[in-house]
Amino acid sequence: MRHLLIAAGSVLLAFAPFAAPARPAAGGDRTERLLRQLADAPGPSGFEEPVRAIMVREMKPFADRISYDGMGSVIAQQGSSGPRIMLDAHMDELGGMVRRVTSGGFLSMQMLGGWLDQALPDQRWVILGSKGPVKAVTGIRDVHVTPPAERATVFPRDSLFLDIGAHNAAEVKAMGVEPGDPVVPDAPFEVLNGTGRYLGKAWDDRVGCAVVVEALRRLAKAGHPNQLFVAATTQEEIGLRGAHTAAEVIKPDIGIAIEGGITGDSPGRNPEETQAVLGGGPGIFLYDTSALPNRRMVALTEQVAADLHIPLQRDLVQGYGDDSAEIQKSNGGVPTVNLVVPVRYTHAHNGVMDRADFDRMVDLVVAMIQRIDARTAAHLRDFTPGPAQP
Numbered sequence: 001m002r003h004l005l006i007a008a009g010s011v012l013l014a015f016a017p018f019a020a021p022a023r024p025a026a027g028g029d030r031t032e033r034l035l036r037q038l039a040d041a042p043g044p045s046g047f048e049e050p051v052r053a054i055m056v057r058e059m060k061p062f063a064d065r066i067s068y069d070g071m072g073s074v075i076a077q078q079g080s081s082g083p084r085i086m087l088d089a090h091m092d093e094l095g096g097m098v099r100r101v102t103s104g105g106f107l108s109m110q111m112l113g114g115w116l117d118q119a120l121p122d123q124r125w126v127i128l129g130s131k132g133p134v135k136a137v138t139g140i141r142d143v144h145v146t147p148p149a150e151r152a153t154v155f156p157r158d159s160l161f162l163d164i165g166a167h168n169a170a171e172v173k174a175m176g177v178e179p180g181d182p183v184v185p186d187a188p189f190e191v192l193n194g195t196g197r198y199l200g201k202a203w204d205d206r207v208g209c210a211v212v213v214e215a216l217r218r219l220a221k222a223g224h225p226n227q228l229f230v231a232a233t234t235q236e237e238i239g240l241r242g243a244h245t246a247a248e249v250i251k252p253d254i255g256i257a258i259e260g261g262i263t264g265d266s267p268g269r270n271p272e273e274t275q276a277v278l279g280g281g282p283g284i285f286l287y288d289t290s291a292l293p294n295r296r297m298v299a300l301t302e303q304v305a306a307d308l309h310i311p312l313q314r315d316l317v318q319g320y321g322d323d324s325a326e327i328q329k330s331n332g333g334v335p336t337v338n339l340v341v342p343v344r345y346t347h348a349h350n351g352v353m354d355r356a357d358f359d360r361m362v363d364l365v366v367a368m369i370q371r372i373d374a375r376t377a378a379h380l381r382d383f384t385p386g387p388a389q390p
Contacts, residue, residue, distance in 0.1 A: 028191070031358070032198075034058065035210050036189040038201035042128055044095025045112045045184040045238045048072060051209070053093040055232040058213045062220035063230070069249045073233040073242040078216060082226040083377035085369060086252035086334075087215065088243060088323045089259070090236035093201065094347055096183040098127060099161070101173075105161055105166030107136070109183055111239035116359030118154045119348045124186035125162060131176025135186065136162040185349040192369075196355040197278070203343045203351040204260035205236065207358060211258045211341065215365045222366065225373040236323055240290070243323035247330035253377050254297075254335055255327035256365065260351070261340030262317055274317050276342045279354045281311030282361040283340040290321035291328055294335035296380045301337055304367045310360045313342065335380040339365070 008174075028036070056214075057072050060066055063076035071099035074091075094113035102106055111120075126133045137175040138160045143151065162183070166172045187201035212230045219228065229250045233242030247255075261283045264274040276283050284301050286293065305312040324338040341361050344352040372380075 004191070006151075031210065031214060032191070034213065035198060035207070035358075036200075038206035038209050039124060039189045039198075039202050041202075041206075042095075042126060042133075042184040043091055043093055043181070043202070044097075044182050044184055045092040045235045047095075047128065048091040048234050051206070052232070055091065055209060059216055059230060060230075061252060062067065062216045064259065067249070069242070069245040071242045071245045073231055073235050073246040075246060075250060076216060076230040076232075078220060078228040078230070079226055081223065083253040083372060084227045084229060084250060085254045085256065085372060086229050086231055086247060086250050086327055087212050087365070087369070088231045088233060088246070088255065088257045088327060089212045090233045090242065090323055091209060092235055092237050092242075093184065093204070093206070094237055095185070096125075098177060098179050098183060100179060101169045101177075102161070103169055104197055105164070105168045105172050107158065107162040107164065107172065107177070108158075109138075109162055112182075114347055117157050120157055120160055121155045121163070123349055125183050126186045127162070127164065127177050128182045128184070129176035130178070130181075134164055134175050134177055136164045136183070139163055150261050160352070178189070187349040192352060198353050199350055200353075201349055201351065203256070203341075203353050204346045207243070207260050207341045207343065207353055210359050211358065214362045215369070218362070218366050219369060222370065224370045226369060228369060233323055240321060240323055240326045243326040244330070247334075248326045251331045252327060252334050253331075254372060254380060255330075255337070256297075256368065257280045257283075257322055257324035257327060257336065257338045258361070258365065259322050259338055259340045260343040260346055260353070261313075261315065262346055263342045263344045266344060274315055276313045276340075278342050278344055278352065279356060279370045280313050280342065282357055282364055283313040283315050283342055285317060285320075285322075285338040285340060287316040288315055288320040288322060288338065289318055290325035291336070291338065291368065293337040294328075294380060297335050297337040300371065300376070300380070301339065301364070303373055305364055308363060308367055310364050312364075315340070329387035 075310040235241035
């Protein structure tokens with residue numbers, strides 16, 4: 001075919017409009033660039049270093065102090081008096097680790113976090129090896145040789161192997177790959193067809209990371225009556241571990257966790273799974289499997305949202321856990337709430353978020369922290385029986 005195209009320039013020109021468009025250069029405003037950097041950064045549970053570097057770089061100019069817990073969570077403090085507010089987002093994403101190298105040069109993988117088996121086959125991945133990134137793909141059985149009875153079967157994760165193009169184990173080693181190396185999805189950030197919706201990996205919880213950075217930036221200028229501790233935590237996806245240790249260090253009076261939420265607006269969904277929709281505004285979890293929010297924190301969130309005319313989506317989700325559960329159990333018990341930026345297709349290679357939901361979430365968080373003062377914090381923590389109790 002190639003020689004025909006060279007010989008016939010008109011044919012070549014006829015096909016030119018159908019060529020794949022060039023990938024656009026990184027652009028957008030400051031927030032879009034931050035979201036792109038955070039989404040594209042590799043950082044599965046226990047390997048959050050690239051994300052941590054971004055968070056430190058972005059928060060340091062607006063913090064009075066940067067510190068770390070023993071699990072690698074970053075804690076940015078702003079303010080030295082007033083209630084201790086812990087504003088939390090986790091840095092880690094779903095991923096995996098190289099488990100075993102076969103003699104033929106294939107790699108088995110230990111998954112990190114709550115993956116569905118059906119999300120794993122025929123996907124591109126990046127292994128963070130000692131000599132730099134190594135591209136990989138999880139294979140899939142050819143349809144031509146798959147018996148009809150098995151064509152609708154989900155491939156169990158232990159049957160999948162990473163293919164990096166190696167012929168044998170020696171070539172794997174030469175590429176700088178060995179057991180224990182982290183693996184992340186290969187799914188670059190994109191503005192979805194010129195819309196205000198962003199496609200990318202790891203919105204759970206890089207969208208939260210970007211929210212807390214922007215909130216810290218704005219509060220540095222606007223001010224607030226609190227000691228604010230912005231915690232970018234580690235290892236949430238494998239047990240809320242960083243939130244536990246960060247809360248031990250911070251000893252918060254009040255907790256606000258920011259997460260990537262779950263939408264129910266795509267076709268074929270059971271309406272009982274979730275009621276949130278993309279573009280419908282930030283959300284508040286009234287229930288999840290790990291935590292029940294403080295009722296007065298819920299009321300405060302609702303009041304602030306109403307005052308700012310921010311649409312607030314209320315949701316109850318089963319099979320979901322988040323850092324607010326560990327914050328809530330710290331320091332003798334902490335009034336806590338989990339707020340979410342809705343995301344389609346979480347815990348997979350490609351998720352979709354809406355920029356308007358993000359911007360409204362930042363507005364809400366900033367206003368809540370400005371609204372909380374010593375008197376409000378004392379009210380949120382008061383469980384004395386009486387007519388004032390909700």
